Amino acid sequence: MPHNHSKKIAKFYYASSDLVEKAIKVATEAQTKWDTVPLEEKIKIWLKAADLMATKYRMKLNAATMLGQSKTVIQAEIDASAELIDFIKLNAFFAKELTKYQPISENKNVTLNSLRYRGLDGFVAAVSPFNFTAIGGNLAYTPALMGCSVLWKPSDTALLSNWVIYEIMTEAGVPPGVVNFIPADGPVFGDTITASPHLSGINFTGSVPTFNRLWAQVGKNINSYVNFPRLIGECGGKNYHFVHPTADVTTVINGTIRSSFEYCGQKCSACSRIYVPQSLWPKIKEGLLEVRNKLKIGDVNEFDSFASAVIDDKAFNRITGYIEHAKKSSNLEIIGGGQYDNSKGYFIQPTIVETKDPLDKIMTEEIFGPLLTVYVYKDSEVDKTVDLVISSTPYALTGAVFAQDKNFLKKSLETLKYSAGNFYLNDKSTGSIVGQQPFGGSRMSGTNDKAGGPHYVLRWTSPQSVKETFVPLTEWKYPYMD
Numbered sequence: 001m002p003h004n005h006s007k008k009i010a011k012f013y014y015a016s017s018d019l020v021e022k023a024i025k026v027a028t029e030a031q032t033k034w035d036t037v038p039l040e041e042k043i044k045i046w047l048k049a050a051d052l053m054a055t056k057y058r059m060k061l062n063a064a065t066m067l068g069q070s071k072t073v074i075q076a077e078i079d080a081s082a083e084l085i086d087f088i089k090l091n092a093f094f095a096k097e098l099t100k101y102q103p104i105s106e107n108k109n110v111t112l113n114s115l116r117y118r119g120l121d122g123f124v125a126a127v128s129p130f131n132f133t134a135i136g137g138n139l140a141y142t143p144a145l146m147g148c149s150v151l152w153k154p155s156d157t158a159l160l161s162n163w164v165i166y167e168i169m170t171e172a173g174v175p176p177g178v179v180n181f182i183p184a185d186g187p188v189f190g191d192t193i194t195a196s197p198h199l200s201g202i203n204f205t206g207s208v209p210t211f212n213r214l215w216a217q218v219g220k221n222i223n224s225y226v227n228f229p230r231l232i233g234e235c236g237g238k239n240y241h242f243v244h245p246t247a248d249v250t251t252v253i254n255g256t257i258r259s260s261f262e263y264c265g266q267k268c269s270a271c272s273r274i275y276v277p278q279s280l281w282p283k284i285k286e287g288l289l290e291v292r293n294k295l296k297i298g299d300v301n302e303f304d305s306f307a308s309a310v311i312d313d314k315a316f317n318r319i320t321g322y323i324e325h326a327k328k329s330s331n332l333e334i335i336g337g338g339q340y341d342n343s344k345g346y347f348i349q350p351t352i353v354e355t356k357d358p359l360d361k362i363m364t365e366e367i368f369g370p371l372l373t374v375y376v377y378k379d380s381e382v383d384k385t386v387d388l389v390i391s392s393t394p395y396a397l398t399g400a401v402f403a404q405d406k407n408f409l410k411k412s413l414e415t416l417k418y419s420a421g422n423f424y425l426n427d428k429s430t431g432s433i434v435g436q437q438p439f440g441g442s443r444m445s446g447t448n449d450k451a452g453g454p455h456y457v458l459r460w461t462s463p464q465s466v467k468e469t470f471v472p473l474t475e476w477k478y479p480y481m482d
């Protein structure tokens with residue numbers, strides 16, 4: 001099966017706005033009861049789910065990710081089982097750590113002085129992307145762990161794997177009504193949830209235009225909500241590799257191939273633009289083209305495939321539009337790849353373009369496909385080129401600097417500080433590990449709430465301070481009034 005079949009399944013399940021409204025009612029009612037379940041009990045359910053994912057359901061979850069989202073066996077394993085299990089276990093740990101903190105009152109008359117970590121009252125809408133099964137699970141179930149109830153709208157091109165997660169969590173013991181799996185047309189879902197007074201948060205991962213639209217809708221309805229909805233959005237990027245003249249060429253070549261072409265460049269962290277000094281370009285060019293020629297782009301069931309088809313017709317048309325642009329523009333030259341074919345699946349060959357113009361749209365817009373553009377700079381213009389890296393796009397998701405010059409690496413921590421939420425020195429821009437490199441970007445790449453980090457759980461709780469005393473208050477006057 002060369003490309004995903006989720007969309008066909010989705011057609012049978014699309015929820016109407018009436019159904020979304022019913023789910024809002026169910027979730028809002030379920031939240032009150034779910035919030036009374038102690039965190040320790042919730043953690044037991046989460047750990048049971050992690051165990052089920054590692055054993056009984058591991059193959060099912062990975063296979064659903066391979067067939068539904070066109071991931072190769074290694075990419076499915078990294079994402080679907082490994083990353084999701086890490087999210088579940090680490091968020092349980094972080095929740096426990098967070099709730100350990102209790103404020104101190106030295107007043108002996110105070111018998112209770114505490115912070116209660118309540119879930120958000122109302123419901124949270126989790127809206128997930130197609131490209132990571134684990135992200136869907138994290139977006140829906142981390143708010144639930146903290147006592148929220150959730151409407152989870154999966155991407156219609158990741159339905160199969162996301163449904164398996166829902167089944168596992170239900171088998172582990174998440175009660176009905178707490179997380180509600182609602183495949184729906186995006187705008188129908190978005191319009192309905194943002195119109196509900198009970199919307200307490202949106203946990204979104206996807207493209208900038210979709211998040212902008214949701215944010216604007218919340219803004220428009222701001223006077224109608226019970227709470228100010230929390231808006232968490234992890235969005236797109238235009239991720240870069242910056243190569244310094246002292247870089248190790250082999251590392252640059254292999255790191256760039258992996259980052260740009262694994263999962264056909266459909267990772268939000270994928271390298272899409274690379275800046276290479278003139279002195280290293282001949283060797284780097286030769287290496288990139290040599291490796292590119294070896295990459296097999298084929299069926300995910302053939303285990304020697306490096307990557308497979310892109311996710312759907314929409315993605316195919318968008319990406320090949322940039323390839324056509326490269327063919328037509330006098331500033332751009334396709335030096336590797338450029339072929340595509342949608343007769344059996346949405347196959348696009350890994351493509352490398354060289355540009356004379358560092359501000360061409362191919363260097364500034366998110367493409368989200370197997371297309372890497374190279375800008376070759378003069379060795380004497382390192383600083384000028386670093387400025388270009390930061391100023392040429394509105395994004396700041398991931399970025400990598402390759403150099404053996406330690407002073408340059410140190411300096412780049414400052415000069416490129418706001419260019420990326422996940423910043424790599426001598427390593428590729430993809431492949432963050434939950435708990436090890438908390439993930440997220442700022443500027444137009446998102447609200448940078450760092451999924452997989454210790455503070456993420458805090459976004460899904462509404463803490464309450466409780467103070468109790470039994471000592472009667474017998475006086476209303478202040479002492480100086482007598």
Ligand SMILES: NC(=O)c1ccc[n+]([C@@H]2O[C@H](COP(=O)([O-])OP(=O)(O)OC[C@H]3O[C@@H](n4cnc5c(N)ncnc54)[C@H](O)[C@@H]3O)[C@@H](O)[C@H]2O)c1
Nearest residue numbers: 128129130154155186187190206207210234235236237268
């Ligand atoms: N920063 C990150 O952590 C991160 C991680 C993964 C993906 N991404 C980004 O996600 C994008 C790719 O994912 P995608 O193609 O699924 O994104 P998308 O924006 O097309 O869709 C994301 C989700 O939003 C839904 N949606 C669409 N319109 C909607 C609306 N009006 N209201 C409510 N929901 C709506 C979709 O059905 C889907 O479930 C890329 O831009 C990528 O960079 C970012």
Ligand SMILES: N[C@@H](CCC=O)C(=O)O
Nearest residue numbers: 267268269430431432439
């Ligand atoms: N966390 C993943 C990217 C997730 C977005 O698609 C990485 O670091 O490569």
